[in-house]
Amino acid sequence: MKYQYRILICLLFIISGCFAVFSIGQISADWRRWGDMAIVGVAGLTAILLYCMATYGNIWLAYVGYCLVRVSYQVLMTVASFEIVKYLPEDAFALIFGINTFAAVGVQSLLSLIVNTILGKKISDLKLRYYEKATKFEKISHWF
Numbered sequence: 001m002k003y004q005y006r007i008l009i010c011l012l013f014i015i016s017g018c019f020a021v022f023s024i025g026q027i028s029a030d031w032r033r034w035g036d037m038a039i040v041g042v043a044g045l046t047a048i049l050l051y052c053m054a055t056y057g058n059i060w061l062a063y064v065g066y067c068l069v070r071v072s073y074q075v076l077m078t079v080a081s082f083e084i085v086k087y088l089p090e091d092a093f094a095l096i097f098g099i100n101t102f103a104a105v106g107v108q109s110l111l112s113l114i115v116n117t118i119l120g121k122k123i124s125d126l127k128l129r130y131y132e133k134a135t136k137f138e139k140i141s142h143w144f
Contacts, residue, residue, distance in 0.1 A: 005063070013067040017074040024075050031083050038079065042072045043141035050134035 031038070049065040081097070088096060115129075 009063050009067060013070040016067065017071045020071050020075050021078045024079060025082075031079055035079070035083065038076060040141045042076050043137045045069075045072060047134045047137035047141060050137065051131065054128075054131050054134065 046069050049069055053062045053065045084096070085093065
């Protein structure tokens with residue numbers, strides 16, 4: 001029974017992410033001008049959502065926060081990819097995005113290994129991990 005909610009949440013953020021990306025694609029915006037502000041907004045929203053998810057013990061708030069974080073990430077990555085593609089020659093698409101995907105998966109795997117093995121023993125409290133991630137996204141939003 002508990003896995004049904006996880007499946008529904010995954011379905012919800014995939015469908016809402018598709019609609020959000022399609023909606024953003026219909027907007028004619030100068031992303032070179034507004035791109036940094038979008039990164040600040042998404043990182044700030046993510047920090048707030050992670051902080052709220054860590055502070056309040058409500059599972060439904062965690063599900064909604066997770067969906068919003070995933071949808072905002074999908075939209076931001078789609079816009080970034082589209083902006084990169086506009087300035088690349090066609091024969092470089094596969095090379096650039098292949099290397100980018102390979103590097104992203106490698107870094108993600110390395111960070112997961114570090115967090116789950118080395119830091120996981122030191123930070124066993126789940127709320128503390130969410131506070132740590134919220135602080136990381138807050139720093140990203142201030143940095144930009």
